[in-house]
Amino acid sequence: REFWSLRLKVTPATLIPRPETELLVEKSLARIPPDARWNIADLGTGSGAIALAIAHERPRCRVYACDHSVAALDVARANATQLGITNIEFSHGDWLAPLAHRTFEMVVSNPPYVRADDPHLNAGDVRFEPRTALIGGADGLDAIRLIAKQAFALLMPGGFLLLEHGHDQAATVAEILTAAGFCEILRHRDLAGHDRITECRAAPT
Secondary structure (H helix, E strand, O other): OEEOOEEOOOOOOOOOOOHHHHHHHHHHHHHOOOOOOOEEEEEOOOOOHHHHHHHHHOOOOEEEEEEOOHHHHHHHHHHHHHHOOOOEEEEEOOOOHHHOOOOEEEEEEOOOOEOOOOHHHHOHHHHHOOHHHOEOOOOOOHHHHHHHHHHHHHEEEEEEEEEEOOOOOHHHHHHHHHHHOEEEEEEEEOOOOOEEEEEEEEOOO
16 A cells, blocks of 8 residues: 555555545654654554654654554564665554653654444454554543553653544543643644644643
């Protein structure tokens, strides 16, 4: 599959990269200066699509891609090798847990955000994708709650967190982020006009 003009291998262990997720890359890159040497974490990297796109566009940055699935990380590593992208490291574990010894200027994620009872889970390409990469608990927001807490602890003061979420979840996501201590919360709409990406900053100390 093509994502951000990069040809990526995908398998049943990964999500299929979707056009709306390119908005997450676009909004992330808008915050990263072209010559920045930031540490950036991509959580739940799957095929590596987001991490590889950012690493490709910001070669001086160091991108840390995490996933709890060993099979998904194998795919992401293969994609990095095939594309010749070297400013990226891969870690096995849940969200930011394997990176707890580092600090970051930016954290990005397209986490599971589908409700457990969503009927769309049995339709289209979603049928062939890993459930753990799709379902985010009863209301779809379990992963986002955990990421917000972990990211706030590891982001530099003023650092950025950008999340993809469901089209009807933006208001609740903003409440979660505010409760975690984030500020300057912004919503970004996809091409269909839905609130799809929420961006925020860790309040300066």
